[in-house]
Structures are given as C-alpha cells and as structure tokens.
Amino acid sequence: MSATATGWLLTAVAETSSEGSTDHASERLANEPVQPIAPYQSEHPEKVELGKKLFFEPRLSRSGFISCNSCHNLSRGGTDNLPTSIGHNWQEGPINSPTVLNAGLHMAQFWDGRAATLQEQAAGPIDNPMEMAYTHTLAIEVLRSIPAYVDMFEAVYATRDIGIDHVTDAIAEFEETLVTPNSRFDQWLRGDDSAITADELAGYETFKSIGCVACHYGEALGGKDFHRMGLVHEYLTENPSQGRFEATGEERDRFSFKVPSLRNVERTYPYFHDGAVWTLAEATEIMAYLQLGRELPQADIDNMVAFMRTLTGEQPQITLPQLPPSTENTPQPVPFERE
C-alpha cells in the first residue's frame, strides 16, 4: 500500500470513533487479511481526463466502433457481463474480460499476468486482431490528425509528437482512478460493527476458516498471486487457455491464473476465466470443491454470498467525455471489410 493510502486509512480510522473506538478499528485493520480500498487521488487530473477520453474512444479500433469501455463497461462493474467478449467483426474472444475496477491494485494484468502494468495492458487490445484490430501506428495517426487531441497531449506531455506510450500512460492513469472504496465491508473493517449483518459476518468467517482467503486477500481480495484452477479437483472446461503457462512456458504454470478480485463481484458475472458460471452461489460452491475439496452446506454458501455482496463499493462516477470530431486528415474507420 502506498504512503498516501496508508495516511488516508489512518485518518479514516480516526474518524470512526462514533461507531467504535479507534483502538477497536486499528486492531481489526491490523489483524484482518483484507484491507479497505483507499480513494485514488491523481496528481495529474488533466492526464486522467485525457485518459478517460481515450478509454471511451472508438477511433482506437479499426471499425471505429469498439472502445475500451465496450468490454470494460463502466456502467456494469467494468465488465461486459459476457462469458467471453465480442471483438472486431464479431469475433469470439478467447477468455472472460476481467473488470477494470481496482485493476491498479493487482500485481499484474490479464488472466495470465503477461502485462506487468496497466500501461502495458492498455496497448494490447488496440492491435489485437481479435479485439480492436487496429495498429498502434494508425491509432496514433488518428489522434495526431485531431487538433483538440494534439493540444491535450501537449498540455500533459509537453510534446505534440504523440506516441503510443503517451496514449497508454494516459489510459492507465485514468484506470488508476477506477477504485471502489467505502463498501459496507470496508466500513466494517474500519470499525463500524453495524455495517454488515450477522449472516454476512458469518459468511466472512467461513470464507476465512475454510481457506478462500489464502488466495483472495489484500485490498482487492485477489490479484496478488497466480494459482492453478482446479487444485484439488480438475476444472473441466472447453476453454483452451493454458493460463500463465502461455506467458512463461513453465510447466508448473499450466492452468494457473491470476486470482480474480472479489471486489464488486456481484456485478462482474459470469465467473471464472471461461465465464462459464453465472451465479455467485454456484461459483462459490464450485470453488470450494475444486480448490479446497469442500462440499459446503447451503447455509454456508448463502452466508458467503451475502458476505461477497458487501464487497460492492462506490462505483466511479463518470461524466461521459465529449470526443473531438475527426478532420479531413483522420484515417477513416473500416467497419466492414471489402474485398
């Protein structure tokens, strides 16, 4: 956690004295394996605003139709709520689109962790022929042809010579702001005992005692490790992904995936890297069986689902950006291929 976030946390804890003592809150924060999410205050608001425009910019795609927000829809928990995504020319994506919310809290990006940073991730979909199907060169040419964009890049990066690294840096900075603080569970972590119910608390206790928390811990309840999907029992899927093996080539990484965050998990269905499961109850039952070898009573599942619903935080409030119009020099979109 950054120094700023820690500072915010201590202030927040100090303010909980009406609900519980500061000691009570400090003790809980020190002992629980989950930490509250801190709001993200960017020191570069102009960069964030530029990044927001680019996040919603369909002209970064060959068709002029697909933007980052198409598959990481900020109206829908930062996902498309589809098993796998729709790409250029309605191609079927290979894997479930992970949420962009709180992604900055993860150690790496993509299910296989092949991008170390948000910036590195942002470059991927633009020129992936299955996704936005463009080239970095053409995407840059689009932006350079639009004076309003050139001015914005100059204000942020002090150059009119826009490059792909500027584009991905701005998108990444916008994405850093997409955190979801102040969930009911975070209120509880900060000492407010009344923020969650007895059933929800019981669900959290089960979540810890049976071992879910071994992978789903930290601010994001996930995003900190890779683990094999199907640890005790094999996971049967038609999805061909080999997981982290595809990034490292190491045999031990086969079927290993980045642990997904459980933040806002009630909004990020369907679940797993193949998007095969639609309900939290089913996902919970399956994970307990596959990873921990447990067959849980329904009451435990119900409570754990209730607990997971307390992880929905404040969704980022986004004012829809206004994108500057193309000029006669802007490369035209190619929505349909002609022979």
Place this chain on the structure above:
Amino acid sequence: MSATATGWLLTAVAETSSEGSTDHASERLANEPVQPIAPYQSEHPEKVELGKKLFFEPRLSRSGFISCNSCHNLSRGGTDNLPTSIGHNWQEGPINSPTVLNAGLHMAQFWDGRAATLQEQAAGPIDNPMEMAYTHTLAIEVLRSIPAYVDMFEAVYATRDIGIDHVTDAIAEFEETLVTPNSRFDQWLRGDDSAITADELAGYETFKSIGCVACHYGEALGGKDFHRMGLVHEYLTENPSQGRFEATGEERDRFSFKVPSLRNVERTYPYFHDGAVWTLAEATEIMAYLQLGRELPQADIDNMVAFMRTLTGEQPQITLPQLPPSTENTPQPVPFERE
C-alpha cells in the same frame, strides 16, 4: 414551440441587454427563419433517469452488447460516425444512423419518418433483427427479473407490470432532454452580434440567399419536411433505400427523406442517408448542386461551413448510469449463435 420554451426565450432575450437592445434581439428572432434551441426541463426527472439507464442498457439486445448508445453515442454528437451502423452479429445496417440530439424537435423519426414519435422510434431497434435483434417480450423479461428495475418502473409508472410502452416512454423522455442549446449561432439570434464572425455571418447570408433555408429552417434547421434527395440533379448512390416511399408507398415519395438537422453538424459526419460524404465542405458543395443547381465559389462554401460550425451547441452532460446486476432469473445474453 411549446409555451414553456417561448417563455424561456423571452427571458433569454430580456437578458441580452448587455450585448444588444431587447428590441434588436426581438426583431432578429421574429425575422430569422431559424430559432434558438431552448433547454429542456423535464417535469419527470425520475423518468429521465430511468430512460437514461435504458438508453445505455445492452441487455435490451440479444447479444447483451448493443445499447441505444452504441449507434447514438452521446460522446460523439449522438451518432456512431460510421456510414451505416454495425448491428447484431456485425451485420451492416441499411442506412446512416441519425443523431439523437435534438431529435425531439423533429416532426417524425427515422429518415423515412415512419415513426411519428420518439417513443415509437425507440421500439424499433430492439426487435430489428439487423440491429439489437431481440424481442420486446425478452427485453421485458430481462427488466422484470431485476428487482431494482421493477422498483424504478413502479416509482415512475405506479405498476410493477413493466410493458414495452413503459420502456419506450422512459427512453423517449430521456431523449427529449438531449437538446444542445446556446450555440454561438443561437447567441447571435438572441442579439449578441459578437457571437459569430463576419465570415460566419456571410456564410449564413449565403445559406439563406441561395435557398438552403427552404428546407433547413426552424429550431433544428431541418426535421420539419420530407424532400427528394436530388431535386435538380440526380443523387447517385449504391444505397438501396427508397426513402419515404417505403413508409407510404406513394410514388411521389420515392427518394424523399426527412431533412436532417444541421445542429451540431460538424460532429455528425459522415453525411446523407448513405453516409457517403465525410466533410462538411464536400456535403455543402454537393447539396448546393443537387438540390439548388448551384456551383458555388470556394469562398462561399468556406463561409457556409464556418457558419455551420457555429451551430454546435452545449452537448448534454451525462453522468454514466450504473446498471443494476442481473439475477438468476434474468434471460442470459446470446452473443454468439450455436447450431
């Protein structure tokens, strides 16, 4: 113009005294064939908010991917800036998607005017197999399965029995709010002589004197009549649309289209019902030739384009809605067809 809008106009005129006398402004307003756009104050803010959610709701489509905003993108002048739109399964649409901005000022909807109202229009794309490719029955089933939606509909329509007419009524009320007042040209109309330049004013004078204004008049500079595309010279296009003929079956309506609004026209490229022309200069030259038999000097075209750029008003400021999550009873999207 509604009584409310007239009232707003008179107030606005009274407030122009710093830039010009009220008499000056009143005279201009009375004599010009274009009227300023009034802000739209809905008397049903809860309905507007519900309609906004539905406008951004991909679950009204079979794929769960396409919403109203996909083709009427409120980041991009209410259009997709494509010649024709991308529909379900990447089907190529038959005609250019008109902007939703100021659409409530039009006498009818669609290029052929086949929908009398915004509400009637809104029902079309949902079950059009080329567009959202869903059914009204399934769209309603989705909404009924989500308690948060049922509560919102009940708050607005005093019933939990959601019907398609509620859905389209709410979307239409949201769309009514999508007006773009206070363009520089409107400031000039209300008496502020300094709001537009001499070249822009000269462009407006040419626009009137050569006859563009015969069709492009009123608040929206269009949207009030149907006219044949290619009045003096034939318009050559590969687009198969027969225009209003398709709605009426009357021979005289063949190739007749609703006059598009020129409001925000610098943002609503490409132009014409086939979306064949990308620049305002080219569109202006072509229209003068086709409809009026004029071959204009470049200086006149430049000034008219400069005038048209003054028609860009304040774009609606939209806070992205948060869509409530699906439940286990929600019909699942079908992004890809399986045999």
